[in-house]
Structures are given as C-alpha cells and as structure tokens.
Amino acid sequence: MQVSESLNSSLASAQLSSTFYDSSCPLALLTIETAVVVAVTAERRMGASLLRLHFHDCFVQGCDGSVLLDDTSTFTGEKSAFPNKGSLRGFDVVDTIKALLEIVCPQTVSCADILAVAARDSVVALGGPSWTVLLGRRDSTTASLSAANSDLPSPFSSLNGLISAFAKKGLSTSDMVALSGAHTIGDARCTNFRTRIYNETNIDSSFATALQANCPFSGGDNNLAPLDTSTPTIFDNFYYNNLVNKEGLLHSDQQLFNGGSTDSQVSSYTTNSAQFFRDFATAIVKMGNISPLTGSSGEIRTNCRKIN
Numbered sequence: 001m002q003v004s005e006s007l008n009s010s011l012a013s014a015q016l017s018s019t020f021y022d023s024s025c026p027l028a029l030l031t032i033e034t035a036v037v038v039a040v041t042a043e044r045r046m047g048a049s050l051l052r053l054h055f056h057d058c059f060v061q062g063c064d065g066s067v068l069l070d071d072t073s074t075f076t077g078e079k080s081a082f083p084n085k086g087s088l089r090g091f092d093v094v095d096t097i098k099a100l101l102e103i104v105c106p107q108t109v110s111c112a113d114i115l116a117v118a119a120r121d122s123v124v125a126l127g128g129p130s131w132t133v134l135l136g137r138r139d140s141t142t143a144s145l146s147a148a149n150s151d152l153p154s155p156f157s158s159l160n161g162l163i164s165a166f167a168k169k170g171l172s173t174s175d176m177v178a179l180s181g182a183h184t185i186g187d188a189r190c191t192n193f194r195t196r197i198y199n200e201t202n203i204d205s206s207f208a209t210a211l212q213a214n215c216p217f218s219g220g221d222n223n224l225a226p227l228d229t230s231t232p233t234i235f236d237n238f239y240y241n242n243l244v245n246k247e248g249l250l251h252s253d254q255q256l257f258n259g260g261s262t263d264s265q266v267s268s269y270t271t272n273s274a275q276f277f278r279d280f281a282t283a284i285v286k287m288g289n290i291s292p293l294t295g296s297s298g299e300i301r302t303n304c305r306k307i308n
Helices: 003-013 028-042 045-058 091-104 111-125 145-151 159-167 173-184 190-199 205-212 238-244 263-271 273-287
Strands: 187-189 224-226
Touching: 028 045, 028 091, 028 111, 045 091, 045 111, 045 173, 045 273, 091 111, 159 173, 173 238, 173 263, 173 273, 187 190, 190 205, 190 224, 238 263, 263 273
Parallel strands: none
Antiparallel strands: 187 224
16 A cells, blocks of 8 residues: 555544444444344345455445445446456345435435444354444445456465455455454355365365365356355354364465464464454454545445445
8 A cells, every 4th residue: 555545544544433423323323233133133144245245345445335336327336346246245235224224314324334334243143243333434436346356355366465455455464364254154156166176285185075066176156155164154263273174165265374474373363262353353443444435525325326
C-alpha cells in the first residue's frame, strides 16, 4: 500500500465509530443480528457466506458495499469476477436486512455497514468470538471487476502470494494467518481443490482419497466439500489442526503450514483457541477499516443491489 493510500485509509477509518447509529437508528444492530440469526439457524452454511461477503467487499475498493451491486446494461459490477461468480452467496439475506432497516430508519444504514455487522453476527452465531464493529461506512457508486479479479487471493496462491495480497491492503502476515481461520466454516467447490487432491504431495493420503469420491478428476466442478472437515459449521480453531495434519482443503490453506514462515503461528493456534479468537477479532476490525467511504463520500443505498 502506498504511503498516501495508507494515510487516507487511516484518516477515513478514524471517522468510523462504534456508536454511529445510536441516535439515528438505535435498532440497527438488533435488526441485523436478528436477521442473521434467523438465516444462520435456517442454514448454518450461510454464516460463512455472509462472512465471506465482507471479506470480498473490503479487498476490492475498500469496505464500500461494491460487491453487492448487480450488473446492468450500462454497468459492470464485481459479481461476475472469477473469485465471485457462482460462489458468492447471501445476497438475499442482505436484501432482507436492508428492507427491514429501510422501514426502521430509512436511508440511514449503509450496505457496507450491514456487511461488516452481519460478518460479526455470523461468527458469533456459529460459536466464534465477538468484536466491536466500527460503523459509519457509506456505499460506493462504482465497482471494479478488474480489481476483484486481481486483488482477491486465489485458492491456488503460494504463501508469498498470500502475504503480498494482504500486505497490499495494509494487513500483516499475522493478520493473514488469523483471517484465514475463517475457513473453519464454509465449503469450497471441487474446481478449487481438484488439483490439490490429485496432484499434490503435502496432503494426507486418506484425506485426499475421501475427497476424490465427490470430486472426480473431471466433472463435478460445483460439488462441495467443507473447508474444515472436523467441525464445518462451528467457528473454532480446528482449521489449524487440519493444516498440521496435512488436511488443508485448498492449496492456499496448506501453504500456511508447509515448512514456511507461518508454521509457528499455525501451531500456536492449535493449542490456544483463545489466542486465535483474539487475533481474528483484531484482524477483522483492521480489515473493516480498509479505505471506507465516510462523510459526504458515496451514498446510503436504499437497495444494496443498485445505486440510488
């Protein structure tokens, strides 16, 4: 990140506040939490999907709700980017939350803030840590397909590639390892781990064989497997135990424990869940501060799928 970009990001994030809606929309947080709990209770995988939306939003243009914009005849958004197409989900839950908020306090709560709060509430609903979400983001009127294709880390990334992608957003290697723990929940598509289970050697052979039953050498691209086979719908530290056992589902997952600089941090999380929870909470607050739009920048969308 350039110094000027870092400074601008710091100045913008300094305007965010945990009490931003206390007077303008005192029911905002409760409204979001209730809707998230309903959605996650109906389908526990949705918690991972909502968390992922926040991540995919913040890594492209900053945390500005750009990921939510639909394509139109005159506008190309980020939903058709390679990392997003056919895999991002939870948009309907965001629509529901936004509709409720427009009744409670019209044109007050941004879609970007909805994503930030819903990510926290999803993690809590699945047994993970809580944190104070800083609020006051506004929504972008633009999106970037090219940035979504270039800036979101690939499931095929090397360790250096992951470190670089996060550093570009002002996040440290330690932040990256902690945030990768989000993969303790959710699923991945066969197309994103096929190469690993058939070609790689740093993988438990029984684990690979079991996965091959549902992810053939060809076909079945959209067949799903849990990122954490141990407790796929519980936010815990088992993801890191899996890495130590060579049971990381994605190539990029196993890179965190593969004889490199991040092995020690992964190992520490296997025996210290509380430390992982603390580090994850700290890192995701930092991620939520990536280049937010504040003040008079951007807008408060009334429909998260389109600009006003």
